[in-house]
Amino acid sequence: MVKQDKRLAPTPLGEIVTGLMVERFTDIIDVEFTANMESRLDDVEAGKQNWKDLLADFYRDFSKELSDAETALEGVRLKVPEEETDEVCELCGRKMVVKTGRFGKFLACPGYPECKNTKPLVERMPGRCPKCGSGILKRKSKKGYAYYACERGAECGFMTWDVPTAEDCPECGQTLFKKSGKGRMKPFCINEKCPRFLPEDQRGYYKKKTAEDGEPAPEEKPAAKKAAAKAPAKKTAAKKTAAKKTAVKKTAAKTTAKRTAKTSSKKESKA
Numbered sequence: 001m002v003k004q005d006k007r008l009a010p011t012p013l014g015e016i017v018t019g020l021m022v023e024r025f026t027d028i029i030d031v032e033f034t035a036n037m038e039s040r041l042d043d044v045e046a047g048k049q050n051w052k053d054l055l056a057d058f059y060r061d062f063s064k065e066l067s068d069a070e071t072a073l074e075g076v077r078l079k080v081p082e083e084e085t086d087e088v089c090e091l092c093g094r095k096m097v098v099k100t101g102r103f104g105k106f107l108a109c110p111g112y113p114e115c116k117n118t119k120p121l122v123e124r125m126p127g128r129c130p131k132c133g134s135g136i137l138k139r140k141s142k143k144g145y146a147y148y149a150c151e152r153g154a155e156c157g158f159m160t161w162d163v164p165t166a167e168d169c170p171e172c173g174q175t176l177f178k179k180s181g182k183g184r185m186k187p188f189c190i191n192e193k194c195p196r197f198l199p200e201d202q203r204g205y206y207k208k209k210t211a212e213d214g215e216p217a218p219e220e221k222p223a224a225k226k227a228a229a230k231a232p233a234k235k236t237a238a239k240k241t242a243a244k245k246t247a248v249k250k251t252a253a254k255t256t257a258k259r260t261a262k263t264s265s266k267k268e269s270k271a
Helices: 012-024 031-046 051-072 220-270
Strands: 002-004 007-009 083-088 095-101 104-108 118-120 123-125 136-140 146-150 163-168 175-178
Touching: 012 051, 031 051
Parallel strands: none
Antiparallel strands: 002 007, 083 095, 095 104, 104 118, 123 136, 136 146, 163 175
């Protein structure tokens, strides 16, 4: 399923799978089957029917249908219909089609392998380029972020993160843009000469605070504070070391005094 104009729409692959299910499993792909199964499950909950008997009864017919479908589709290769576009291949003149690869959808020439031309698939947006009046395309950056650029590319050079809308500015007539993101966003004009022009810093995007915004920029003072904070710590450590040395000296002096006292007492007893 894909979302189109706020509605879910089936993909070509989904339509093929649904067609096979309807063809091969007619009794399951049916509204009456769902209603009947819910009623029987209610009987299981009420204790009127054994759940094992219910599963055995369902699987008896389903197993036969599944076996018949596997036999009928053995060796069959399903081909998903290709979505043709208005983009013309500049190498052979065929209309290019949309294909899906490892990295998403892309445009490819249907004349493969004679023609191997491919192109990135871009989405055309409403509105006009404010620089040259050409169309605007939706593209993706290397990191996967969406941005909007003029279809003329580098020749024009216009690029913005703001989303173009189908509305025109009532003052200057140029295309109005809105902030990217979910939810309803109020459109604004990006024409600097227009009285309705909205500067970038007022469009609601996150901006890193700098010294120009009135916030304190990193200076040498914090480093000086850190150095000053380290200095008392060093002094404290030095005091602790000195105190330990003094304690060791006192302990050594006491030990020496005790030994001297014992030696003198021994000499006196011998005398």
